[in-house]
Amino acid sequence: xxxxxDLWKSFGPQPVLLGTCLRIEKGEAVVIIGRSGGGxxxxxxxxxxxxxxxxxxxxxxxxxxxxxxxxxxxxVRRKFGMLFQMAALFDSLTVYENVSFVLQxxxxxxxxxxxxxxxxxxxxxxxxxxxxKKPAELSGGMRKRVGLARAIIYRPEILLYDEPTTGLxxxxxxxxxxxxxxxxxxxxxxxxxVTHDMASARRISKRILMLHEGGIYADGPSADILSSTDPVVxxxxxxxxxxxxxxxx
Amino acid sequence: xxxxxxxxxxRYLFSELGELAHIAGEAFRSLRHHRPSWRDxxxxxxFIGVKSQSVVITTGAATGMVLCAQTYFQFxxxxxxxxxxxxxxxxxxxxxxxxxxxLMIAGRVGAAMAAELGTMKVTEQIDALRTLATHPxxxxxxxxxxxxxxxxxxxxxxxxxxxxxxSWMVGAHLxxxxxxxxxxxxxxxxxxxxxxxxxxxxxxxxxxxxVISCYKGLSCQQGAEGVGKATTEAVVYSSxxxxxANFFLTLFLTRLFKG
Ligand SMILES: Nc1ncnc2c1ncn2[C@@H]1O[C@H](COP(=O)(O)OP(=O)(O)OP(=O)(O)O)[C@@H](O)[C@H]1O
Ligand SMILES: [Mg+2]
Numbered sequence: 001x002x003x004x005x006d007l008w009k010s011f012g013p014q015p016v017l018l019g020t021c022l023r024i025e026k027g028e029a030v031v032i033i034g035r036s037g038g039g040x041x042x043x044x045x046x047x048x049x050x051x052x053x054x055x056x057x058x059x060x061x062x063x064x065x066x067x068x069x070x071x072x073x074x075x076v077r078r079k080f081g082m083l084f085q086m087a088a089l090f091d092s093l094t095v096y097e098n099v100s101f102v103l104q105x106x107x108x109x110x111x112x113x114x115x116x117x118x119x120x121x122x123x124x125x126x127x128x129x130x131x132x133k134k135p136a137e138l139s140g141g142m143r144k145r146v147g148l149a150r151a152i153i154y155r156p157e158i159l160l161y162d163e164p165t166t167g168l169x170x171x172x173x174x175x176x177x178x179x180x181x182x183x184x185x186x187x188x189x190x191x192x193x194v195t196h197d198m199a200s201a202r203r204i205s206k207r208i209l210m211l212h213e214g215g216i217y218a219d220g221p222s223a224d225i226l227s228s229t230d231p232v233v234x235x236x237x238x239x240x241x242x243x244x245x246x247x248x249x
Numbered sequence: 250x251x252x253x254x255x256x257x258x259x260r261y262l263f264s265e266l267g268e269l270a271h272i273a274g275e276a277f278r279s280l281r282h283h284r285p286s287w288r289d290x291x292x293x294x295x296f297i298g299v300k301s302q303s304v305v306i307t308t309g310a311a312t313g314m315v316l317c318a319q320t321y322f323q324f325x326x327x328x329x330x331x332x333x334x335x336x337x338x339x340x341x342x343x344x345x346x347x348x349x350x351x352l353m354i355a356g357r358v359g360a361a362m363a364a365e366l367g368t369m370k371v372t373e374q375i376d377a378l379r380t381l382a383t384h385p386x387x388x389x390x391x392x393x394x395x396x397x398x399x400x401x402x403x404x405x406x407x408x409x410x411x412x413x414x415x416s417w418m419v420g421a422h423l424x425x426x427x428x429x430x431x432x433x434x435x436x437x438x439x440x441x442x443x444x445x446x447x448x449x450x451x452x453x454x455x456x457x458x459x460v461i462s463c464y465k466g467l468s469c470q471q472g473a474e475g476v477g478k479a480t481t482e483a484v485v486y487s488s489x490x491x492x493x494a495n496f497f498l499t500l501f502l503t504r505l506f507k508g
Contacts (some may be wrong), residue, residue: 088377
């Protein structure tokens with residue numbers, strides 16, 4: 001169970017999160033939507049304590065992450081898998097070394113077992129035979145899928161996906177959605193994704209949270225949010241530019 | 250006007266020093282509790298030790314040669330030609346060897362460490378590392394710290410040896426100092442403590458360069474500009490640390506060894 005209580009975060013003079021509250025139960029599949037630059041990635045990073053809030057609490061299974069030091073956090077983070085918006089692969093390592101990173105550190109598997117697990121994980125994201133390539137040799141979409149393989153290989157309980165399908169072609173995107181759905185269904189993980197793609201949100205979530213102006217503006221079952229009549233949600237979901245707004249500001 | 254700026258600077262300096270001490274402390278804690286990755290250590294040792302050879306040998310040789318020539322020109326006036334070897338040897342072992350070799354290491358290795366870690370920071374690879382339940386200090390700082398601490402004294406020894414040999418070549422073969430006297434005086438006046446002093450200094454400099462450069466990399470600000478700044482600062486701070494620490498270490502170690 002993940003609970004965020006009254007989370008405040010600003011970068012210098014720029015406020016990003018203004019007292020955000022949310023609660024996600026174990027085994028839920030949630031999507032967070034919101035405007036670009038609205039703080040979705042920042043919120044996601046708080047859930048795994050990559051960022052420290054200015055104020056507020058992040059509770060994971062009852063444990064307040066803000067009170068733990070970096071070493072204690074390592075234990076908690078073992079429960080999480082995260083896919084970064086830009087994949088964040090280790091560029092000095094090969095794809096194999098990237099995907100098997102956690103397994104190598106844990107020293108519980110033999111080399112042959114790890115090869116097999118990595119091949120399976122890459123198979124799940126529909127990549128084959130790229131184990132010895134470096135991240136720089138891959139396309140953006142391929143990198144993202146390698147990042148996904150790296151996050152799911154060690155069977156975490158909670159998976160955070162930051163825009164898993166952005167930058168993929170529609171078919172590959174749909175396949176990744178299927179994969180995320182399958183991982184959620186079969187491995188009973190808690191799945192939290194950030195996305196701009198409403199079709200994708202529909203496919204991978206049961207519940208949608210909308211982050212707006214530093215707080216959770218809307219929260220409800222996916223179908224309700226996607227057909228909401230609230231003007232802010234409706235405009236966002238359907239990509240309508242309000243008549244009175246003139247610019248991005 | 251001046252006072253607030255000064256206050257700010259001082260506060261900044263202390264917060265930097267605090268962070269630096271934190272990373273160093275974390276590295277030692279990690280050494281006590283975790284087995285460092287042998288493979289990463291060897292990789293770093295190769296990068297720092299083996300690949301710095303040409304730079305360090307050139308530095309050692311050039312310093313030895315010019316020191317020999319300059320000492321000879323002065324000593325020749327007072328007919329003390331054969332003492333040249335002693336001056337070169339003591340100077341190289343305890344001061345010039347460690348300082349110059351480590352300045353070169355700071356430039357080559359410190360810059361590389363800061364740039365590498367800085368790039369990892371701005372491309373979120375450090376964050377990725379943390380999500381994979383790995384402490385950046387365990388995985389990145391410790392192997393670099395160990396490798397630099399091992400490599401720096403070895404490279405310094407190499408620079409000193411090459412420097413002394415080069416000075417002998419210049420002294421005995423170019424300037425015509427009697428080779429036997431040159432070597433004899435050198436042996437007579439160079440104490441084992443001079444060699445030990447140099448090696449202790451180099452070990453500490455190596456550790457300092459690694460910690461400072463890793464700290465600068467890990468605390469890098471966003472973007473390519475941030476990486477550039479981190480790299481420059483790593484080299485500048487490491488070099489200044491080497492120079493300033495050298496003075497105090499000279500005082501301290503001389504006290505220690507010579508009573
Ligand atoms: N490390 C940082 N330092 C300073 N400002 C930051 C940092 N990270 C994020 N921000 C700011 O926080 C705001 C929210 O950023 P965030 O990346 O969370 O947006 P987002 O909702 O994920 O947008 P997108 O959909 O485009 O990815 C942005 O305005 C950004 O400028
Ligand atoms: Mg984002």
